[in-house]
Amino acid sequence: MTAAFRPSRRDFLKTSALAGGGLTLGFVLPGSSRIAQAATEFKPNAYLRIAPSGRITVVCGLSEMGQGVLTAIPMLVAEELDADWRRVRVEQAPVDQAFNNPIFGMQATGGSTSVRGHWEPMRKAGAAAREMLVAAAARTWKVPAGECRAERGVVIHKSGKKLSYGKLASAAAKQKVPAKPSLKDPKDFTILGHGLRRLDTPAKVNGSAKFGMDVRLPGMLTAVMARPPVPGGKALSVDDAKAKAVKGVRQVIQLPQGVAVLADGYWQALQGRDALEIKWDDGPHAGLSSEGVTQMLTEATTQEGKVGRNEGDVGAASAAKTLDAVYEAPYLAHACMEPMNCTAWVKADGVEIWAGTQSQGPSQGILSQVASVEAAKVKVNTMYLGGGFGRRFAPDFTIDATLLSKISGKPVKLVYTREDDMRAYFYRPASVTRFRGGLDAAGKPVLFSARVASPSIMAGSGFMKIPPNGVDSFAVEGVEDLPYDIPNLRVEYSRQEPGVQVWFWRSVGHSQNIFFSESFVDELAHAAGKDPYEFRRDLLSKQPRYKGALELAAQKAGWGSPLPNGMHRGIAVAQSFGSYVAEVAEVSVGADGQVKVHRLVAAVDCGRTVNPTIIKRQIESAIVFGLSAVLYSRITFKDGRVEQGNFDSYPVLRMDEMPKVEVHIVPSTEAPGGIGEPGLPAAAPAVTNAIFAATGKRIRRLPIDPAELKKA
Amino acid sequence: MISLNVNGKAMKVDVAPDTPILWVLRDALGMTGTKFGCGMALCGACTVHLDGAATRSCVTPVSAAAGKKITTIEAMSASKVGKAVQAAWVKHDVPQCGYCQSGQIMSAAALLAEKAKPSDAEIDAAMSGNVCRCGTYNQIRAAIHDAAAHLKA
Numbered sequence: 058m059t060a061a062f063r064p065s066r067r068d069f070l071k072t073s074a075l076a077g078g079g080l081t082l083g084f085v086l087p088g089s090s091r092i093a094q095a096a097t098e099f100k101p102n103a104y105l106r107i108a109p110s111g112r113i114t115v116v117c118g119l120s121e122m123g124q125g126v127l128t129a130i131p132m133l134v135a136e137e138l139d140a141d142w143r144r145v146r147v148e149q150a151p152v153d154q155a156f157n158n159p160i161f162g163m164q165a166t167g168g169s170t171s172v173r174g175h176w177e178p179m180r181k182a183g184a185a186a187r188e189m190l191v192a193a194a195a196r197t198w199k200v201p202a203g204e205c206r207a208e209r210g211v212v213i214h215k216s217g218k219k220l221s222y223g224k225l226a227s228a229a230a231k232q233k234v235p236a237k238p239s240l241k242d243p244k245d246f247t248i249l250g251h252g253l254r255r256l257d258t259p260a261k262v263n264g265s266a267k268f269g270m271d272v273r274l275p276g277m278l279t280a281v282m283a284r285p286p287v288p289g290g291k292a293l294s295v296d297d298a299k300a301k302a303v304k305g306v307r308q309v310i311q312l313p314q315g316v317a318v319l320a321d322g323y324w325q326a327l328q329g330r331d332a333l334e335i336k337w338d339d340g341p342h343a344g345l346s347s348e349g350v351t352q353m354l355t356e357a358t359t360q361e362g363k364v365g366r367n368e369g370d371v372g373a374a375s376a377a378k379t380l381d382a383v384y385e386a387p388y389l390a391h392a393c394m395e396p397m398n399c400t401a402w403v404k405a406d407g408v409e410i411w412a413g414t415q416s417q418g419p420s421q422g423i424l425s426q427v428a429s430v431e432a433a434k435v436k437v438n439t440m441y442l443g444g445g446f447g448r449r450f451a452p453d454f455t456i457d458a459t460l461l462s463k464i465s466g467k468p469v470k471l472v473y474t475r476e477d478d479m480r481a482y483f484y485r486p487a488s489v490t491r492f493r494g495g496l497d498a499a500g501k502p503v504l505f506s507a508r509v510a511s512p513s514i515m516a517g518s519g520f521m522k523i524p525p526n527g528v529d530s531f532a533v534e535g536v537e538d539l540p541y542d543i544p545n546l547r548v549e550y551s552r553q554e555p556g557v558q559v560w561f562w563r564s565v566g567h568s569q570n571i572f573f574s575e576s577f578v579d580e581l582a583h584a585a586g587k588d589p590y591e592f593r594r595d596l597l598s599k600q601p602r603y604k605g606a607l608e609l610a611a612q613k614a615g616w617g618s619p620l621p622n623g624m625h626r627g628i629a630v631a632q633s634f635g636s637y638v639a640e641v642a643e644v645s646v647g648a649d650g651q652v653k654v655h656r657l658v659a660a661v662d663c664g665r666t667v668n669p670t671i672i673k674r675q676i677e678s679a680i681v682f683g684l685s686a687v688l689y690s691r692i693t694f695k696d697g698r699v700e701q702g703n704f705d706s707y708p709v710l711r712m713d714e715m716p717k718v719e720v721h722i723v724p725s726t727e728a729p730g731g732i733g734e735p736g737l738p739a740a741a742p743a744v745t746n747a748i749f750a751a752t753g754k755r756i757r758r759l760p761i762d763p764a765e766l767k768k769a
Numbered sequence: 770m771i772s773l774n775v776n777g778k779a780m781k782v783d784v785a786p787d788t789p790i791l792w793v794l795r796d797a798l799g800m801t802g803t804k805f806g807c808g809m810a811l812c813g814a815c816t817v818h819l820d821g822a823a824t825r826s827c828v829t830p831v832s833a834a835a836g837k838k839i840t841t842i843e844a845m846s847a848s849k850v851g852k853a854v855q856a857a858w859v860k861h862d863v864p865q866c867g868y869c870q871s872g873q874i875m876s877a878a879a880l881l882a883e884k885a886k887p888s889d890a891e892i893d894a895a896m897s898g899n900v901c902r903c904g905t906y907n908q909i910r911a912a913i914h915d916a917a918a919h920l921k922a
Binding site: 123 | 789792795801804807812814841842843865866892896897899901902904910
């Protein structure tokens with residue numbers, strides 16, 4: 058049987074009896090376009106199953122890349138279901154429009170949207186099931202439902218009679234789906250707001266968690282590809298005789314984007330790939346250099362750009378003191394621990410892939426074109442992601458694996474070496490911003506202008522367009538939304554394309570723009586002769602959430618209190634993805650210019666919390682990611698070629714450099730904000746502002762160059 | 770055929786002797802708990818024990834394992850130290866993406882087998898070859914101290 062209701066125009070819920078008994082609730086979340094169709098069909102891939110054994114399975118359509126979504130989504134369901142958390146399991150969903158991310162309108166994970174998008178729909182899923190279980194118990198006992206309540210997996214009648222969810226599951230499936238399931242008052246939450254253990258931990262400590270890299274299929278070949286060393290290059294000639302002579306190599310396939318060696322295993326494929334003799338045509342970007350990129354972007358900031366924000370009149374504003382500064386950030390690779398990979402099997406009746414991907418929905422559409430099959434015939438098996446950070450939103454690895462399987466007729470696991478991964482582009486854009494700021498005689502800022510020059514993620518994404526005002530919002534986020542009360546404010550954007558594919562990188566535009574703007578605001582504070590914390594605070598009187606985070610971070614860090622010799626503090630605040638984060642860094646700079654970050658204190662206002670432990674860990678995680686970018690990481694080009702390849706030339710933060718991190722949560726009843734990314738942006742300026750406090754030297758270019766900080 | 774001892778079991782594999790242990794484990798033996806991260810002993814994701822010593826399996830040819838015992842993450846729960854480390858990892862909910870954690874656990878277990886109560890500096894020295902892009906280092910440190918305390922008790 059099926060029943061359906063619409064609690065709201067775009068919400069939809071259905072129920073059907075499982076073959077083996079039990080209750081299945083399937084929800085088509087807002088953003089789905091298959092509402093009517095789903096209303097009548099039995100869907101085993103629903104969001105929630107309660108088995109007669111009492112086991113509760115939450116099916117999650119979002120990708121787990123470390124951010125804790127496979128715990129957070131079940132928590133949302135379990136809270137309103139009044140489930141016994143110990144009986145809750147989570148299962149990865151297939152690709153299906155039923156699992157569309159309500160914020161994106163497609164099945165994908167990114168932009169710190171998971172909890173924001175599912176906060177209400179998943180709680181409604183749990184609440185509706187709870188009401189049906191209560192109704193089933195009431196019917197069984199022939200008592201009014203109002204005399205029954207649910208508690209930790211059991212329905213209890215006022216007489217003391219009890220029935221477990223498992224026992225009620227089959228009867229509950231026959232109940233009418235409530236039109237408007239009532240949600241709890243947050244003060245009654247027993248699961249949400251509690252730091253429950255992650256559900257994926259046990260599998261991740263004994264080697265059993267399966268990542269894309271771990272997929273093995275019968276008859277599978279492993280592919281390693283040679284790609285053009287310069288973006289846009291192509292192979293002129295390929296001699297594969299030596300590659301084919303490697304034991305275990307089965308096939309060499311030339312694609313427009315590279316030459317693949319398919320072998321019995323990775324090691325043989327790598328030997329084969331390295332034995333290929335290829336003459337490359339480097340194409341139009343053979344002369345690409347980082348110096349050239351810097352010059353291109355910097356020059357662009359001397360010209361007027363497209364206007365993203367314009368308040369007052371920065372040209373006419375009079376200032377007692379003006380400041381000009383140019384900031385720069387490099388291309389960055391994501392360097393996920395798990396190099397990109399995908400296993401694909403193109404069969405007569407469709408395509409199946411196994412991948413750690415952040416974009417199941419878009420992949421389905423893209424791969425249906427690649428393999429010339431209808432979208433419904435593309436099956437996506439989402440594996441654990443060994444880091445995502447935006448990189449696994451990209452389709453390069455799924456496309457190439459699918460092509461190789463299509464051509465070879467075999468299941469193919471395409472594996473990027475670390476160097477392949479680092480040199481495959483999809484970088485955080487390089488960016489230059491030119492600022493002008495003005496202070497009145499009292500040291501109050503009266504003008505602020507910023508010209509941002511960078512490549513456009515939107516234009517290069519393949520699925521977005523730059524808005525009519527010509528401003529890529531990813532390129533200016535973190536500058537354009539400057540929260541400070543400054544009467545004359547103008548932000549411009551100049552799109553510049555050196556020819557490198559750019560992409561979403563953890564916290565996207567905020568990752569460099571908050572470094573730029575929070576450093577320049579620090580410059581203004583010092584020029585005004587004011588304390589950098591007080592200066593910001595005074596300008597945030599109309600921004601209570603920024604101010605609240607800033608005050609809590611300053612308080613917890615002991616802003617203004619004495620520090621041991623050689624230690625200095627810096628502060629920064631940022632909003633991104635709906636969450637407000639302030640950070641205070643404690644830093645020392647050695648005579649050799651080496652920077653040591655000793656402690657980072659963060660305060661986050663992310664609205665209502667789902668799992669405070671995961672929140673704190675995500676803030677810490679993003680800080681570490683940000684610190685690597687401040688201290689070490691950059692992708693540079695010479696003669697069109699990426700100069701970095703592995704963790705020796707692209708260093709990241711390690712254990713011995715890890716600061717103490719404290720994360721404090723601002724109590725809030727606001728709607729939840731994102732949490733995977735918002736900790737990142739403030740880390741860089743907190744550190745570089747502390748370096749200024751320590752040395753009087755302003756870092757305007759990342760990563761930090763210790764030579765510039767060396768004492769003369 | 771090369772004879773190996775993996776997690777206490779004698780095995781024979783038909784691979785070239787220069788094949789890194791990592792790919793023998795993953796491709797020839799189907800043991801995927803040991804991870805590929807860099808191929809150059811720079812990230813530690815591939816760490817296994819070779820006669821108890823933490824070893825980067827991505828650069829160690831299988832020929833070097835002849836006559837020695839290879840221990841992987843799959844067998845960690847069989848040793849007292851390994852079990853304590855895994856329990857501490859669970860207690861501190863260390864993993865995020867989890868990809869590096871097999872290697873982290875193998876490095877931590879080798880450290881604790883050698884030093885019952887490692888100092889922070891000793892933890893830094895033993896663990897700084899293991900990269901974690903999720904930044905779980907502070908949780909790893911806490912878990913190692915906790916495992917050490919548990920083993921001593």
